[in-house]
Amino acid sequence: MSTLAWTAAVSLAAWLWLLLCQGFFWRTDVRLPTRTDPDDWPSVCVVVPARDEAAVLPESLPSLLAQDYPGRAEIFLVDDGSSDGTGELARELARTRGGLPLTVDSPGEPPAGWTGKLWAVRHGVELARARDPEYLLLTDADIAHAPDSLRELVAAARTGGFDVVSLMARLRVESPWERLVVPAFVYFFAQLYPFRRIGRKGARTAAAAGGCVLLRADTAERARIPDAIRHAVIDDVALARAVKGGGGHIWLGLADRVDSVRPYPRLHDLWRMVSRSAYAQLRHNPLLLLGTVVGLALVYLVPPVALFVGLGAGGAGAALLGGLAWLVMTGTYVPMLRYYGQPLWLAPLLPFTAFLYLLMTVDSAVQHYRGRGAAWKGRTYARPDAVVGEES
Structure with a gap:
């Protein structure tokens, strides 16, 4: 030969x-596991970090405000230094659409050693802890949820005893480049982090999809989230590893009615x-x-x-x-x-x-x-071990 x-x-x-x-990894039948409605619906706080998201917020935020959830739920949108009126738009959408209570706040610029998103998440989690929720839903500002999304996530977490239930939001596939590249993106992710292994107790594989992560509040506190992962650029995988490293039980699968509305029309x-x-x-x-x-x-x-x-x-x-x-x-x-x-x-x-x-x-x-790695929305992040004064 x-x-x-x-x-x-x-x-x-x-x-x-x-x-x-x-x-x-190639199978796509890993969807929300078997679930039953709990007798008592736990309280949930939804934390939405947002930086310059005015273009997508009219599609995503109303879907959160309109959640049909039987228990107590509240939304905290954290405006991470936006320059496009994201915070004002969020308040206007809440005023005109109604629905779940919405708090809009801003933590200011992140200190050294923090990514902007995780600094915003930290601020939102601190605000949420004043309400003493049982669960936190961490969801991105470009994610649109079906009306029963929160209800289904909580039911799955309660039924399966999961500390984290995460859904890989269905990304947009409308432009020719999106059709070519986006399904492969999820395919490669699943190949690297097979969903079935993530949900198996005792397995070392850990990952989550940052667009939709339901997390037990006491688990987040024990795992020191987000402080323990404050410099992580790939924060969803870092979160999952922190939870699993502490003995937590994680589930990750594909979404049916949780969608990203962010467009990626060009290859660039x-x-x-x-x-x-x-x-x-x-x-x-x-x-x-x-x-x-x-x-x-x-x-x-x-x-x-x-x-x-x-x-x-x-x-x-x-x-x-x-x-x-x-x-x-x-x-x-x-x-x-x-x-x-x-x-x-x-x-x-x-x-x-x-x-x-x-x-x-x-x-x-x-x-x-070249010093331009991990650049996103006007910020560039150093590798974690290059941050002066960071704890090991």
């Missing part, structure tokens, strides 16, 4: 392992979304970056290269092995495309999308070393 054929064989073996041994918009945190996911480690690039190339790029080069050069073995690996890859992507209601002809294009993600990851590292 040629070198290309051997490489294609390794890629096929990797895909067979991913198919059967990586928590069945999606590129920024991914690249701002990709290198942080690799802990700013050049060796992890190298391993990721090699891994992505081996798993996603080798199969089509082996197929076409093998066919062109008469290498039947390389073509066969590459074609089989590409077929398995395509098959594992089909459920996610169906979940997002996208045409199945996009499935064979996954290697191209993976190549874009590879470039985004490299760009994330380049921006980091």
Whole structure:
């Protein structure tokens, strides 16, 4: 066998392992677990960090105000230094739409060592603790909830005894680039953090989806959230690890009626979304970056290269092995495309999308070393161990 054929064989073996041994990550049937209404509905405080969100707030905030929740619930929207009138708009929406009580407040600029979002979350959690809630719902300002969303989240948490119930909000897929890139984003996330493993007691895998996290208030206090994760750019995964590290029980799955209304119409918009945190996911480690690039190339790029080069050069073995690996890859992507209601002809294009993600990851590292890493809405965050005076 040629070198290309051997490489294609390794890629096929990797895909067979991913198919059967990586928590069945490709399945999309992990939805809210079995739940029954509790006899007494616990109190909930909803914390919404918001920075320059006036464009999406008219779609998202009314869905929270209109929650059909039998217990006591209240919303705290924390305006994180917005320059577009986010706070004023939120107050106006609450005045005209009615619904759950809304408090709008601002904590000022974050101190050194804090990301803006987590500083806003901290302020919102402090405000909420004055109401002594049993649960906190941490949800982003671009997330729209179905009217029974809070009710279903609380019922699931109570029924399953979960400390965290998190839903991966359905992202927008309207522009051509969104259709190509967004389903793959969730697919890659599930591959890295298989949902079934997250919900299994004793499993080390921990992750949450920051757009929708229902968290027991006493669990947050024990895990020192958000203080313990104050510098985390990927705050949802950091939160889940903090909870699970303290023995908490976490559930994460795909949402049915919790949607992100934020548009990413251009490739540039999606590129920024991914690249701002990709290198942080690799802990700013050049060796992890190298391993990721090699891994992505081996798993996603080798199969089509082996197929076409093998066919062109008469290498039947390389073509066969590459074609089989590409077929398995395509098959594992089909459920996610169906979940997002996208045409199945996009499935064979996954290697191209993976190549874009590879470039985004490299760009994330380049921006980091240029001093522009983890930049978002006018702020740039240093790597945690570079923050002067931070506790270890």
